[in-house]
Amino acid sequence: MKFSNFIIQVLAVELLFAASAVSQDFDFFYFVQQWPGSYCDTKQSCCYPTTGKPAADFGIHGLWPNYNDGSYPSNCDPNSPFDQSQVSELLTRLQSEWPTLSCPSNDGLNFWSHEWEKHGTCSESVLDQHSYFQTALDLKNQINLLQALATAGIEPNGNNYSLASIKDAIKEGAGFTPFVECNVDTSGYSQLYQIYLCVDNTGSSLIECPVFPHGKCGSQIEFPSF
DSSP, X not given: OHXXXXXXXXXXXXXXXXXXXXXXXXXXXXXXXXXXXXXXXSTTOOOOOTTOOOOSSXXXXXXXXXXXXXXXXXXXXXXXXXXXXXXXXXHHHHHHHSOOOOSSOOOSHHHHHHHHHHTGGGGTTTOOHXXXXXXXXXXXXXXXXXXXXXXXXXXXXXXXXXXXXXXXHHHXXXXXXXXXXXXXXXXXXXXXXXXXXXEETTSSSEEOOSSOOSOOOOSEEEOOOO
């Protein structure tokens, strides 16, 4: 009997450690939103989705698990492919708030499938497929980037703004320091492309980023119209 109790205790400890390891298989998320005007104003251009031109608003690019050292896991579960039925009730919101701009014109399913299989599968310890997309949509509703920028007088009108003023406006609106990613327009000028904010590894709360991605913008960047 004592030996059986010992075995049970050992198994319980092993299960506890296993559960702990699963819950700590990444450290935080990057929540990334992109400005469609900057996606389209490049040499590669863009294609509107089959549902029509998206709204002139930041769209979700992804919710990406990351490690504190700057590396990240990817394609963690080949046995968990994207399943449209898991997000059927979210489809209208996904089309509106997580639109695709890739060519040729399409319905977005390939984009969402890519995001789930590359990034979402690495968060399965805390978010199943439906919860992964629901969490990203809820985060977007929590953070109105366009409004935060407009409050500071920063509008998507093709003008140049200081990188510092853009960061300050988003920090004021979101409460946390963003990372701003730029790309270049057809003339080679730097423009506001993507905004990164960090989320804890449960997907529930914004946090200060433990580390920022590599890359930099000029001190003055364009905010193109869409």
